[in-house]
Amino acid sequence: MTVTPEKIGSEETSATPTARATRTPDPEGGQLDRLPRRHAVLRMSEVQAAELADAPLDDENEQTMLVNMGPSHPSTHGVLRLMLEMDGEIVRRSKPVIGYLHTGMEKTGESLTFLQGGTNVTRMDYAAPLFNELVFSLATEKLLEVDIPPRATWIRMLMCEINRIASHLLFMATNGMDLGAVSMMIYGWREREQVLRFLEKVTGLRMNHNYIRPGGVAADLPDGWRDDVLFLLDMLPPRLAEYDILMSGQPIWRERLQGVGVLAAEEALALSVTGPLLRSTGIARDMRRDEPYLAYDDVDFDVLVGTRGDSYDCYAIRLNEIRESMRIVRQILDKMPSGDYRVQDTKVTPPPRARIDESMEALIHHFKIFTEGFKVPEGEVYVAVESPRGELGCYLVSDGSPTPYRMHIRAPSLVNLQCLPHKMADGLVADAVASISSVDPIMGEVDR
Amino acid sequence: MTDAIDTDAQIDEEPPTRYGAPLTHSRGQQVLHPDRETWRSTAETLFADNWTMITDLTAVDFLTFEPARQLPKGVTPERYEVVASFVRFDTGERIRMRAQVPADDPRIDSLYAIYPGCDYQERETFDMFGIVFEGHPDLSRILMPEDWVGFPLRKDFAQGVIPVQFKAPQGGGQR
Numbered sequence: 001m002t003v004t005p006e007k008i009g010s011e012e013t014s015a016t017p018t019a020r021a022t023r024t025p026d027p028e029g030g031q032l033d034r035l036p037r038r039h040a041v042l043r044m045s046e047v048q049a050a051e052l053a054d055a056p057l058d059d060e061n062e063q064t065m066l067v068n069m070g071p072s073h074p075s076t077h078g079v080l081r082l083m084l085e086m087d088g089e090i091v092r093r094s095k096p097v098i099g100y101l102h103t104g105m106e107k108t109g110e111s112l113t114f115l116q117g118g119t120n121v122t123r124m125d126y127a128a129p130l131f132n133e134l135v136f137s138l139a140t141e142k143l144l145e146v147d148i149p150p151r152a153t154w155i156r157m158l159m160c161e162i163n164r165i166a167s168h169l170l171f172m173a174t175n176g177m178d179l180g181a182v183s184m185m186i187y188g189w190r191e192r193e194q195v196l197r198f199l200e201k202v203t204g205l206r207m208n209h210n211y212i213r214p215g216g217v218a219a220d221l222p223d224g225w226r227d228d229v230l231f232l233l234d235m236l237p238p239r240l241a242e243y244d245i246l247m248s249g250q251p252i253w254r255e256r257l258q259g260v261g262v263l264a265a266e267e268a269l270a271l272s273v274t275g276p277l278l279r280s281t282g283i284a285r286d287m288r289r290d291e292p293y294l295a296y297d298d299v300d301f302d303v304l305v306g307t308r309g310d311s312y313d314c315y316a317i318r319l320n321e322i323r324e325s326m327r328i329v330r331q332i333l334d335k336m337p338s339g340d341y342r343v344q345d346t347k348v349t350p351p352p353r354a355r356i357d358e359s360m361e362a363l364i365h366h367f368k369i370f371t372e373g374f375k376v377p378e379g380e381v382y383v384a385v386e387s388p389r390g391e392l393g394c395y396l397v398s399d400g401s402p403t404p405y406r407m408h409i410r411a412p413s414l415v416n417l418q419c420l421p422h423k424m425a426d427g428l429v430a431d432a433v434a435s436i437s438s439v440d441p442i443m444g445e446v447d448r
Numbered sequence: 449m450t451d452a453i454d455t456d457a458q459i460d461e462e463p464p465t466r467y468g469a470p471l472t473h474s475r476g477q478q479v480l481h482p483d484r485e486t487w488r489s490t491a492e493t494l495f496a497d498n499w500t501m502i503t504d505l506t507a508v509d510f511l512t513f514e515p516a517r518q519l520p521k522g523v524t525p526e527r528y529e530v531v532a533s534f535v536r537f538d539t540g541e542r543i544r545m546r547a548q549v550p551a552d553d554p555r556i557d558s559l560y561a562i563y564p565g566c567d568y569q570e571r572e573t574f575d576m577f578g579i580v581f582e583g584h585p586d587l588s589r590i591l592m593p594e595d596w597v598g599f600p601l602r603k604d605f606a607q608g609v610i611p612v613q614f615k616a617p618q619g620g621g622q623r
Contacts, residue, residue: 031495031562031563032564034564098590099589099590099592104600106576107600107601107605143475269500270564270565271564271565272501272566273565291540291542378518379474379475380531381474381477382477382531391503393504393533395504395506395533399513405508406509408506410533414569414572415568417568418564418565
């Protein structure tokens, strides 16, 4: 942590007029009463912060200190930067500063065809890439109005649930590491790597798969996939039991997390928080159950909720969601239908490889689809799925050409980050680390 | 949902309304078309009618859009369109609001006071399109640096290109 030596005036004895002007206004007639801790949101630009560096020290009155945390800090999951207004060791106000990983992926998406778009969106939430591909493909298919074959749907479900396990295992690793259970990082990584090995076997890559594509999936499951999935399902339960011994029931872990970074249900709803973070506040909301997509209404699973909305609930929900995902995967193993893994609509799907050797038309068709792409009728849709971090949405506008006119991703990490100042308000700086960790932001998705 | 018309087919007819705004359907999804003046009051009506949260807020720049815009009667197409999506948890229903924002005066009311969850997304839309959300407590750049000039997701903002340098292979390139 880099501690800047400058001190700024407290709210009552503001050193400069700019500091006073940055307090959150309270518009009339709004619904802001739902956010009782909105005073904790720091609204201050870099210029204002720099001006405060010259503010004189005032020993008579209490002053607060502006501390900069990140963007390269081990507990900020990449390049999240926090501007913290500290009163001793207490965080009074804070501002997440983002954009360090912004590469204009939505702009890039406007110059890639619908077929190439998957390679772009998969790099957003790099811990759960298949969900990005899924939501982009679902939105494209909604515009095209094509139905994909049942096997493709079930393969998508299988791969996404396994990806959810990998993503939550990554959370287990980083959450442990952030809070001092450093050996947990190695365990979480070890299990995640086993899961990624399966994804690699199916898609060819550990991450950024470009496996789920408009019209289905890129390839059928390889021979022996069932054994590989069963291996994972046998490997994980004893390892998760180890996590319980190492963390869940352990007094130090509980003391460290319980009651820390509490978020009330009303605050979470007001701030549009979704995913495990919303469920930790006691609201049973899971799009897999409430707005079933793919074939989620054909499988049984429980939506896990917390009671307090603290960091421990966030941890416990994610740990048990791994178990729920395994339960879903087991049912998928039983119900996986046979058939085609992609839609046989020549508008969307390239011809099979073998046909290219025999038919000139198939060769031309193949060439056309990969050079020009397929045309998507004009229109606009918003499609959302339940990613490991919350509601992942895709808003697509097509003008009838093979490239999207506008491609927007509703990133759950970005929206969930809004609750951070509220969670950290009037807590210790050491607990701020627990709050960041329990939000589990993936910066690639936040900045896009 | 049943009494709505299909956007693509019958745009000349008087559209049905919901929450006081014209209602159309896009691929089966409900879309409201309030104008700029009723943008905030429509959101207030949605809030009062138990719509739980705003899930998404963004904009589209229609500068280079070639086909005819499909909008209900009475809605004049403008260069920008601000799009907000809402969900209600009790029924699982979704609805979208689209408002036309002219290029020469790109401003619209902020929904922050009603749905504070749109805070970052309004900042992002301002950052990327230069659309001003009036009443937002801190409308500043969020993804781009604070001193950045221009609005990257506008269609007239040039996309950067890095020229690829082709080099002769090692050993002179002659075979």
